[in-house]
Amino acid sequence: MTDKHLLIVYHSQSGSTERMAQAVIRGACHADIDGVEVRVKRALDASADDLLWADGFILGTPENFGYMSGAMKYFLDGVFYPCEGKINGRPWAMFVRAGNDGSGAISSVRRILTGLAVREVQEPVLIAGAFDEARLAECEELGLTVAAGLEAGVF
Numbered sequence: 001m002t003d004k005h006l007l008i009v010y011h012s013q014s015g016s017t018e019r020m021a022q023a024v025i026r027g028a029c030h031a032d033i034d035g036v037e038v039r040v041k042r043a044l045d046a047s048a049d050d051l052l053w054a055d056g057f058i059l060g061t062p063e064n065f066g067y068m069s070g071a072m073k074y075f076l077d078g079v080f081y082p083c084e085g086k087i088n089g090r091p092w093a094m095f096v097r098a099g100n101d102g103s104g105a106i107s108s109v110r111r112i113l114t115g116l117a118v119r120e121v122q123e124p125v126l127i128a129g130a131f132d133e134a135r136l137a138e139c140e141e142l143g144l145t146v147a148a149g150l151e152a153g154v155f
């Protein structure tokens with residue numbers, strides 16, 4: 001039975017956040033989870049309707065210039081007022097790809113989402129520096145954890 005909705009929104013310019021996203025999606029769509037519908041959107045295509053649809057969500061962004069990507073900011077700019085007060089308490093998590101840091105992307109996303117009163121339910125997965133394939137397992141686990149939590153109603 002499908003009764004919970006999980007939205008995954010990400011941006012990737014050169015492909016490495018995309019690889020993380022694919023692992024998150026694999027986890028979220030794990031065969032053991034049949035009570036969660038997963039919707040995946042690129043940040044430039046996602047809308048407030050997608051976020052209002054979601055019982056929980058996962059955001060993925062590279063760090064650009066010490067901040068989230070412009071595309072992720074564009075998404076959050078577009079959803080903030082339409083969703084303000086309507087998604088309070090919903091669980092979310094994020095994954096970040098960075099050349100060498102990542103803290104600015106994480107803090108900038110958190111700052112905006114604090115204003116939406118949503119609840120971060122897991123520490124971000126941050127892959128900084130050389131791309132370590134082995135860490136894709138953490139991305140997969142992130143997707144699985146949020147989906148399983150939604151299915152079980154633990155958030």
Ligand SMILES: Cc1cc2nc3c(=O)[nH]c(=O)nc-3n(C[C@H](O)[C@H](O)[C@H](O)COP(=O)(O)O)c2cc1C
Nearest residue numbers: 012013014015016017062064065066098099100101
């Ligand atoms: C315009 C630009 C700005 C960047 N700024 C940062 C930065 O401030 N901190 C950092 O750690 N990496 C920075 N990077 C590196 C990116 O985070 C890194 O290349 C990442 O892999 C990009 O993700 P993508 O492959 O999904 O596009 C920057 C890259 C670009 C293209």
